[in-house]
Amino acid sequence: MSDNNLDQVALGRVGMMRQTHPDYYVMRLKAVGGDLTARQLARIAEVAERYGRGEVHLSTRQGVEIHYVHRDNLETAKMELADAGVEMGACGPRVRSIVACPGNATCRLGVIDTKAMSRELDARYFRKEMPSKFKLAVTGCSSNCTKANENDIGVRGAIEPRWEADSCTDCGLCVSFCPVNAISRQDTDESSNYVVDETACINCTVCTSLCPTSAWVVGRKGYTVLIGGTMGRIPRFASVLKRIVESEQEVYALVDAAVECYRERGIKKERFGHMIDRIGLKKIKEEIFVKAAVQRIEIH
Amino acid sequence: MSKQQYSVSKSIDVRGVSCPLNAVRAKQAIAALGEDELIEVTVDAGESLIRIVRSINDAGYRIINSKQLENAVAIIVGKGKAAVRQ
Numbered sequence: 112m113s114d115n116n117l118d119q120v121a122l123g124r125v126g127m128m129r130q131t132h133p134d135y136y137v138m139r140l141k142a143v144g145g146d147l148t149a150r151q152l153a154r155i156a157e158v159a160e161r162y163g164r165g166e167v168h169l170s171t172r173q174g175v176e177i178h179y180v181h182r183d184n185l186e187t188a189k190m191e192l193a194d195a196g197v198e199m200g201a202c203g204p205r206v207r208s209i210v211a212c213p214g215n216a217t218c219r220l221g222v223i224d225t226k227a228m229s230r231e232l233d234a235r236y237f238r239k240e241m242p243s244k245f246k247l248a249v250t251g252c253s254s255n256c257t258k259a260n261e262n263d264i265g266v267r268g269a270i271e272p273r274w275e276a277d278s279c280t281d282c283g284l285c286v287s288f289c290p291v292n293a294i295s296r297q298d299t300d301e302s303s304n305y306v307v308d309e310t311a312c313i314n315c316t317v318c319t320s321l322c323p324t325s326a327w328v329v330g331r332k333g334y335t336v337l338i339g340g341t342m343g344r345i346p347r348f349a350s351v352l353k354r355i356v357e358s359e360q361e362v363y364a365l366v367d368a369a370v371e372c373y374r375e376r377g378i379k380k381e382r383f384g385h386m387i388d389r390i391g392l393k394k395i396k397e398e399i400f401v402k403a404a405v406q407r408i409e410i411h
Numbered sequence: 412m413s414k415q416q417y418s419v420s421k422s423i424d425v426r427g428v429s430c431p432l433n434a435v436r437a438k439q440a441i442a443a444l445g446e447d448e449l450i451e452v453t454v455d456a457g458e459s460l461i462r463i464v465r466s467i468n469d470a471g472y473r474i475i476n477s478k479q480l481e482n483a484v485a486i487i488v489g490k491g492k493a494a495v496r497q
Contacts, residue, residue: 280475282474282475282476282477282487283476283477283478284464284474284477284484284486286479287456287460287477287484288460288461288464288484290457290461317461320465321461321464321465321468323464323468323473323474323475
């Protein structure tokens with residue numbers, strides 16, 4: 112049986128890709144947020160030794176790929192992996208593995224629970240058919256380790272700082288350490304006030320975590336939702352859909368609406384960001400907000 | 412928010428010293444301070460400043476003032492009663 116007799120689209124759906132070598136395939140495995148257990152890793156190693164060449168490739172989407180698997184062994188290898196809870200990834204025009212940083216589970220800078228959110232996004236969207244490939248990323252804070260703005264949809268932990276005069280000793284350090292110079296000191300006749308320029312603020316946690324007297328506190332905390340990022344042949348940085356979304360449910364409503372919008376309006380093989388450029392960011396944002404509002408009304 | 416009166420008895424300049432050595436040197440100098448002494452630590456602006464401030468806060472020392480210089484910041488730090496605010 113030649114490779115032409117195999118359904119390549121069906122294989123791609125479950126993360127199996129033809130290699131340059133006839134009859135050999137890549138098995139792309141899923142690791143939501145880059146997480147695998149030691150037992151799963153051990154099983155991946157066993158399968159790679161038994162059916163591959165005893166080596167793995169680490170993908171850019173935090174997954175593991177086993178290369179050089181003969182087509183006759185694909186099903187068996189897949190079952191042995193599934194037995195240890197290792198699922199297949201995805202190729203082609205559909206939602207790919209969700210990537211995430213460790214978030215506030217272990218990172219001192221993390222603002223949000225990236226692991227819970229990436230698992231939820233995985234449950235909702237993984238392998239969903241789309242006009243082109245579709246990538247989602249969750250990153251815990253403005254350090255942006257998971258590069259949320261290179262993904263079709265990115266969710267980034269965000270805070271809005273608030274200055275509390277009573278705790279401030281006017282040391283001026285915040286003006287110096289703010290990474291984007293968004294904080295300034297404004298003097299009046301009676302006192303000195305510290306103010307943050309909200310248009311310049313990147314919603315990171317530098318001021319709230321470093322102020323020696325905790326005069327900068329977290330005012331609002333939530334998620335920045337970004338849309339339309341992509342690297343690839345025609346890179347495009349993501350656009351901000353909403354700067355601070357305070358509830359997790361609203362994040363899902365916005366993501367649902369963005370996914371629906373792209374599925375309705377996207378042309379085959381056109382990435383989400385390029386669709387946004389074709390139609391116009393303002394118009395797409397409006398459409399997404401309307402869809403998300405309708406959805407939230409339906410839920411309540 | 413009244414400014415506290417203080418006098419600085421020591422100083423260390425860690426400009427140009429890479430992380431984490433700049434923080435290590437600064438913390439060594441702070442550790443050697445007496446209870447009533449303050450030190451002026453001069454550090455490069457940007458990531459170095461952020462790392463040093465985090466390191467000083469984590470160690471339990473107190474930053475009581477700062478001064479912006481060209482591409483650098485001078486911070487006043489103490490560890491004992493000299494750094495306790497009124």
